[in-house]
Amino acid sequence: MTEQPVIILVDPQLGENIGMVARAMLNCGLTELRIVRPRDGWPSQAAIDASAGAVEVIDGVTLYETTLDAVADLNRVYATTGRPRGMVTRIVTPRHGAEEMRREIADGTKVGILFGGERSGLNNDDVALADAVIEVPLNPDFKSLNLAQAVLLVSYEWRMSQDATLGERLETNESEPASKAELDNFMTRLADGLDKGGFFKSPAMRPGVLRNIRNLFKRGQPTEQEIRTLHGIIVALQKAGKKN
Incomplete structure (x- = not known):
């Protein structure tokens, strides 16, 4: 057959x-x-x-x-x-x-x-x-x-007719998706930088804005490498701020 x-x-x-x-x-x-x-x-x-x-x-x-x-x-x-x-x-x-x-x-x-x-x-x-x-x-x-x-x-x-391929997948190029802990660590560092830079106009707006920023990054499904890149961006911006 x-x-x-x-x-x-x-x-x-x-x-x-x-x-x-x-x-x-x-x-x-x-x-x-x-x-x-x-x-x-x-x-x-x-x-x-x-x-x-x-x-x-x-x-x-x-x-x-x-x-x-x-x-x-x-x-x-x-x-x-x-x-x-x-x-x-x-x-x-x-x-x-x-x-x-x-x-x-x-x-x-x-x-x-x-x-x-x-x-x-x-x-x-x-x-x-x-x-x-x-x-x-x-x-x-x-x-x-x-x-x-x-x-x-x-x-x-x-x-x-007999294919089980997912309709969507994330290609991470051998970098694992970032864990919740890695994203949280980045968000903590970002929030600290925003506090020091006077980003939040009032204490009341801080929680909602940070939630929106977190959701933005979650939708992007960042990988471990991308989180490391974001940390590097923060460091570079901090250095640039000190020079100015």
Whole structure:
């Protein structure tokens, strides 16, 4: 049982485009690529060069004479197309299709996704082999994707359908986030400097202003290194004040 969908290119023209498809696939963790009737032949040095090192995909390519041969061992097939076909068929978005594929593959189903050639895409006979059509909800007045873009969109949704990456993270460049004690120590030093400099116009305003300043630094999520830098700024300002 393959644990990922098979990408199938039907009548691709340029080796460069096949290479860029391989690159897009491997970015999303997909490795099985089947090709039906590549116009410029196979193997292709142009595909290797354009793959940017995705040799795992390129080396594993299998060739087929017909689309039917390429899907013969599969249980479930999706076809990608961006134009009406005059057929009664189920249409899904890449996101919905990816979630569906996850469930099917988990149940032992072998799944493949058909992509047509650069010039005209899949023909109706190819689309008729599919159980569902994947249609990307793009600008209705301009739906123009190149082959690698189409593969990347669908492959990305496949990857994201089981991705646990946090929506946001703080890159600290190997410096740990500052602890509450480190921030408090800095705030104490800052408050002392503000007191000596006559920053607070009245004792009543002091607690509220210091809370606002603390909240400002908390929102910034300072690292240990940044707190040390702030201490250094205070020292430099104190030195400058003495010189004046």
